[in-house]
Amino acid sequence: MRLNVPIIVKVVYLILSLSFLLLLMYDYNDYSLRVYSIKHLKVEVKGIDVYVENHDFFLNLTYSLSNGGVKCLEVSMITYKTYFGSEVARVYNENFYGSLLVVKPSQKLLRTIIVKVPGFKLKRNLVNGTVRVSILFNVYIRTRFGNTPVSFQCVKILNFSKP
Amino acid sequence: MYKRIIWDVMVNVLYISSLTYVLFQQAFIGRIGFVSFINAAIFSVMSALYGYTIGDLKRAIIGYLSSVVSAIIVTTLLVRYPIEVNVGNLAAELVTMYSLRNVLMYVIFILTPLSIIFMSVGIYLSQR
Numbered sequence: 001m002r003l004n005v006p007i008i009v010k011v012v013y014l015i016l017s018l019s020f021l022l023l024l025m026y027d028y029n030d031y032s033l034r035v036y037s038i039k040h041l042k043v044e045v046k047g048i049d050v051y052v053e054n055h056d057f058f059l060n061l062t063y064s065l066s067n068g069g070v071k072c073l074e075v076s077m078i079t080y081k082t083y084f085g086s087e088v089a090r091v092y093n094e095n096f097y098g099s100l101l102v103v104k105p106s107q108k109l110l111r112t113i114i115v116k117v118p119g120f121k122l123k124r125n126l127v128n129g130t131v132r133v134s135i136l137f138n139v140y141i142r143t144r145f146g147n148t149p150v151s152f153q154c155v156k157i158l159n160f161s162k163p
Numbered sequence: 164m165y166k167r168i169i170w171d172v173m174v175n176v177l178y179i180s181s182l183t184y185v186l187f188q189q190a191f192i193g194r195i196g197f198v199s200f201i202n203a204a205i206f207s208v209m210s211a212l213y214g215y216t217i218g219d220l221k222r223a224i225i226g227y228l229s230s231v232v233s234a235i236i237v238t239t240l241l242v243r244y245p246i247e248v249n250v251g252n253l254a255a256e257l258v259t260m261y262s263l264r265n266v267l268m269y270v271i272f273i274l275t276p277l278s279i280i281f282m283s284v285g286i287y288l289s290q291r
Contacts, residue, residue: 011211024180035250144191
């Protein structure tokens with residue numbers, strides 16, 4: 001039996017190109033849904049509290065990280081920039097490069113961090129026993145472009161009496 | 164006559180889809196690395212098959228050039244659209260510039276030389 005080479009080549013071409021088309025559809029879908037999920041990532045601050053322990057000032061922050069999208073998101077780093085008034089009090093990083101923090105769809109992670117803050121900055125920004133605390137979150141998510149930061153901000157007025 | 168035109172259009176559309184897949188992979192990578200060469204090698208096989216299927220150098224070159232232009236446009240739109248819808252126009256512009264630069268570098272320096280060589284091989288084999 002003689003093989004009809006041109007027909008075989010055409011069939012191989014069709015199969016290969018259709019496979020590429022399917023892969024393209026899958027990849028585009030993945031990319032598009034990941035961007036959609038990043039848009040629906042939310043950081044909600046549940047509570048901020050400043051307390052004193054052995055003459056040191058600590059900021060206790062509880063927040064939730066929720067994924068309202070449809071794809072898992074991998075968080076590689078979170079940076080917290082804390083302001084007292086308009087002054088930067090402390091910049092703190094949480095690094096997850098070793099084991100990424102995975103946020104599954106519809107998952108809500110409740111996290112608590114405690115960071116030491118300089119007391120003199122808190123004292124000089126006290127106005128009538130209150131201090132305006134604002135926290136700027138930068139959540140770095142692994143995407144096809146690399147680690148992409150997504151920013152969230154939270155502002156709260158805290159009552160604080162000078163110790 | 165019409166049959167040949169329809170066949171040519173179909174072959175070129177499938178070639179554009181393959182090229183778009185390869186360019187879509189490359190659009191996010193800022194450098195030309197191992198994966199880029201693997202993609203280029205796979206696409207070279209596609210180019211040889213494309214050359215064999217078309218069987219004419221003039222038609223193949225015209226088809227290739229139009230496919231490259233179409234694939235670059237489609238890739239840029241595919242990369243841009245989700246960002247534009249979900250993030251914003253400024254981010255979409257930045258992503259467009261970044262992906263277009265990556266895609267153009269890849270097409271000019273890697274894909275076109277390899278594709279033309281392998282397409283010519285395919286055409287040569289079809290004429291034997």
